[in-house]
Amino acid sequence: MIKDRSSIESIYKWNIDEMYNNKEAIDVDIKKVESILKEVKNYKGKLGSSKDSLYKALKLSEDASRIVQNLYVYTHMKQHEDTRINENQGMATKIDMLSTELSMATSYIVPEIISIDDKILNEFLESKELSFYRKYIDDILREKPHTLSEREEEILAATSDISGVAENVYDMLSFADLEFPEIEDEEGNKVKLTHSNFSVFLKSKNQRVRKDAFEALYSVYDKYKNTFASTLYGGIKSEIFYSKMRKHKSALEGSLFNDDVSVDVYNNLILAIDENLDSLNKYVELKKRFLGLEEIHMYDLYVPLTDKFDMKIPYEKAQEIILEALRPLGEEYLNIIKKAFSERWIDVYENEGKQGGAYSWGSYDSHPYILMNYHDDLNSLFTLIHELGHSVHSYYSRTSQEYLYSNYKIFVAEVASTLNELLLINYLLDNSSSREETIYLLNYYLEQFRTTVYRQTMFAEFEKITHEKVEGKEPLTAKEFTDIYYGLNEKYYGKSCNVDRQIGLEWARIPHFYSNFYVYKYATGFSAASALSQQILKEGEPAVQRYISFLKSGGSEYPLVQLKSAGVDMEKKESVDSALSVFSELVDKLEKEL
Template identity: 55%
Template sequence: MEVLKDRSEIEDKYKWRLEDIYENENLWEEDYNKTKELLKEIVKFKGKINTSRNLLEVLKLNDQIGMTASKIFAYARMRRDEDNTNPKYQALTDKAMRLNIEVMSATSFIAPEILSIDTQKLMEMIEGLEELKIYKQYLEDLIRFKPHVLSSEEEKILAEAETLAESVSNVYTMLNNADMRFSTIKDEEGKEVELTHGNFVRFMQSKDRNVRKAAFNAMYDTYKKFINTFASTMAGNVKKDIFYAKTRKYNSSLEASLFEDNVSVEVYNNLIETVHSRLDVLHRYVRLKKKLLGLDELHMYDLYVPLIQEYDKKFTYEEAINLVLEGLQPLGDEYINLLRKGFNSRWVDVYENRGKTSGAYSWGTYGTHPYVLLNYQGKLNDVFTIAHEMGHSLHTYYSNATQPYVYAGYKIFVAEVASTCNEALLMDYLLKNSKDEKERLYLLNHFFEEFRGTVYRQVMFAEFEKLIHEMAERGEPLTAEVLNKKYYELNKLYYGDDIVVDEGISYEWARIPHFYRNFYVYKYATGFSAAIAISQMILNEGEKAVERYKEFLKSGSSDYPLNLLKKAGVDLTTPKPVNDALDVFEKLLDEFEKML
């Protein structure tokens, strides 16, 4: 029986080197104590941000605190992510989270006090001191928030309430990653294998339909057992979003979430409407899948299986790295050398182990290189995940290297552009270099799955979030029964009449951690559409487009996301990028059918 390895059984070369953040935990403690002292210093400015010099000093001190506190938290949380059952790092993460709450509380007076200054006087203060000009974009953006910033005392209360607000998400994380165990199933060879978050997708792509069905049922039967608890955490999370939106005088929790990126509610709604108008393309893909798999009935557990089942190539991690390096050559030597540095310097935590956080992510802190968490299984999808997460990491690297701390952190709205652009370039390379017709068909199928998963599926998630927040805002209860029903109905709408929408899928919402980052997932779809456009420019225009793209990567949050993308040639205030992306999907479906 195949069982999950403990952390200690994984070779060091496949583990990230968090010692690059803190060589030892005494240094972590030193920064922790130093931050505590800096908090005592910053509160001395309360009531005194009325001169250019004091404004500059408080902003510089705020940056210093922010840099150190984020470094403290990132280290602790990534240590916990290595093994969520480790009590030492559970405690360290809690300590770091409490410090962040203290930071928010201690610095909560800054924004209200700056906004209490007459806008014209504030601009004169900026112009009157050369060193302050670096903060002009930050301060202008702060002024935009003026209607939604509360008094100093009210901001302090909200900051201190954050630890309560985040408890719902923490409960979800512990239940989902640490406490919940899935049953064993029989793999293709008849061996008993423990189902995990990490191997679930691999089983869902299995050629053996019995394995797919068993994995699907084992996964969602387990979620069904805990569904009332998950409904409680979801409802609590939605109530948190609504509380903050109302308190800050937004019209809705959706508006509150989008405001930070300076994105209108219309952009979100137009995305859903545009995808609804192109559901016929997804339905066509579902019909094609049913036909090619030779099934009388296509079920939800058949969605992930490749259409070309005979092609089942596995990749070692080293082979995957080489493919990524070759596929991203159009981005130039500088980019490729940075990738190599990341792979060779242990930026990446590669394999799944017991207790490790599921999925994949890229994370970094200002002043240190970025990191990537993987749960590598050797499938083609895992190769693309490496390209994806390293796209995030190099976006972080370029931004941190170019921007001051205040602008280094790029908005989530643009975060998926760099990652998905990497995937599109890798796909182009693999398609151009494929000598095997089955391989080419398989790659096209993989690209189809990107469209299905990154545009249609994420927009379905986005619509689910919108629906349940609107229900809660109307005072309707979010029970397990209600959440299951809404999610089931959306699956029927999106996937059409040529698939059996199994009852188990109604529990899938409970395993989506992104729902605890409200109104986040729609950015996958907008980012994917923008990335397709940018990757085409890079392939068609070469170095000129690469330089434009690198300027985008270096921009951080020095301008609003939609403006940054417009400079790169993409306008997401219109339906065009999404429609153009789905035109590519439709065109590739035509090519696929001709090859069969």
């Protein structure tokens, strides 16, 4: 039974009220922001007139942003404690509106900076006050070749709502309108298929259940494939339109521009995976053999190798395991983890009305906070150590960088969290006490790797192919999308698996395809973390110090530069090859256990 929040001990609840202990404190900060926004508007049209005007506008904008961040984080975390409380919903909505006001009041700053003559701007940046903003302004100036006239920018801004139509249609069709049929579960009971229970059925030990769920789901997508194809085609066309308007060579280049990531990183990821598909197929062959199947199908890929072993891990035990697993990162790192445990950074257990899932958050002026819904199992242990990775990254970043440069890019965000997971699996395997536990852990990790690196790269390759075809003026219908996607599955799994025709329709149910060229970051982040974790385990202190420096660098440098300083060059294919060699070694280890 799910508890009411009031019945959960305080040691298991985060102490976010130390950010704002009453409504009056919130109101004080709201008034501060409103006052700053009135002042910042006074500098509109004046940024090129003097370095003092530019400095004051930037400083005011920064000050307001910092306070709004604190308000936003607190009110939304408060809402997530119990989403049923109207007062918390209202406060979060109020801060949403304040955040919009901030964006509107400061929207003139970027275009005015871009319009300042380069010579004058460089003179401004020589001053003591403005020199701090040099990287911030350099980031803005990178956009200059891709920034249009004021009128053209207004037109593009006005079309932003239209650009989201494809994704909105996908969401409505997929999650609101689609109706899936009933299937029989393991006990012969009729159960209605849903998005949520589909993944559960694919892990069933009964192959008939897996097959029925697979065929039932894709029979529905088959009926609507033309609509899904039209929607996805529209989404791709939209992305290409904006990249062309911004004068990028391709949609791919335009998507990577913000992170200053070269197209080589994307292409090398795909190339490295293409050259290392044998290990994936060997893993699938081992799964087929262990499950006693004459042939393995696409609907068999997710079934666990063992259901006889189950790890029960209470929260206190999880803390002990995590501190041991992360010992290679040194005492400084461990002391931050201990603070998270002892100073109530973590909201541990589920309660009535609480937001689901897990995340790490916090503001520049708070320590990090973690929302969990802990369930005494292996998955919860991995989730906790994953979120602690984000939290320690944020802690280092915020305590080492000024507010303006404290936010790290999404490209590197998953490195710290994944590296923690990799050290955990290494520790658990080293301390496994039985063959069943070892198989259980290896299967858990290899599935994480397969779905995060191989699967996401296959998605990335699908995006690359489809965008290039549309950029080459080729129309894409349901047939083309399905043929491309089926062909990729054959390439990835064809040596070991019966590639069922229905899998060709999976493109229609992947929401990430509406966030163009995003999924590759999962694979690169995992690969970088894998390479860095191996360096830490083999080199010790020198690798740890490089890694800590990386965590402390926040947003002060571009992602590829940061990772290179840490010890991994993501522009080189060898960095991905290194991660794939770990996968291959663990597949070999699993083979010995089987």
